[in-house]
Amino acid sequence: MVAVIERQVIHVVETHIDRGYIASPSITELETEGSLIFCKPWKTQNGDLHTKEDFNINLKNKTATCPAGHCEKFEYGKTVQFNPVVCDKCAVRTNCTKAADGKGRTISILTWSK
Numbered sequence: 001m002v003a004v005i006e007r008q009v010i011h012v013v014e015t016h017i018d019r020g021y022i023a024s025p026s027i028t029e030l031e032t033e034g035s036l037i038f039c040k041p042w043k044t045q046n047g048d049l050h051t052k053e054d055f056n057i058n059l060k061n062k063t064a065t066c067p068a069g070h071c072e073k074f075e076y077g078k079t080v081q082f083n084p085v086v087c088d089k090c091a092v093r094t095n096c097t098k099a100a101d102g103k104g105r106t107i108s109i110l111t112w113s114k
């Protein structure tokens with residue numbers, strides 16, 4: 001597909017891919033050239049609570065924004081903990097986490113080979 005795009009001498013503004021292709025060198029090349037890369041996370045289970053799919057995860061900016069609109073920076077391969085003070089006061093906390101008061105919601109961000 002990259003070869004076909006190059007022959008047409010076009011600039012790819014957005015690339016929508018299956019999550020399995022995220023580590024492809026071609027995707028890295030497109031991202032380096034300025035294309036925005038979009039992919040859905042794998043289906044996650046979290047009972048009745050918000051899943052990772054309910055968060056807006058921006059791989060380029062390394063930010064995760066929760067359903068209540070709070071944003072945290074992350075590092076690949078690490079667990080993001082949302083601010084416990086914010087989570088303790090959150091109106092939708094019972095839909096998001098069963099963590100004890102003083103503990104924020106966490107989500108894990110897998111390593112991306114970049």
Ligand code: SF4
Pocket residue numbers: 066067068069070082086087090091092093096097104105
């Ligand atoms: S509990 Fe925390 S992470 Fe969950 S929606 Fe509320 S502020 Fe966001």
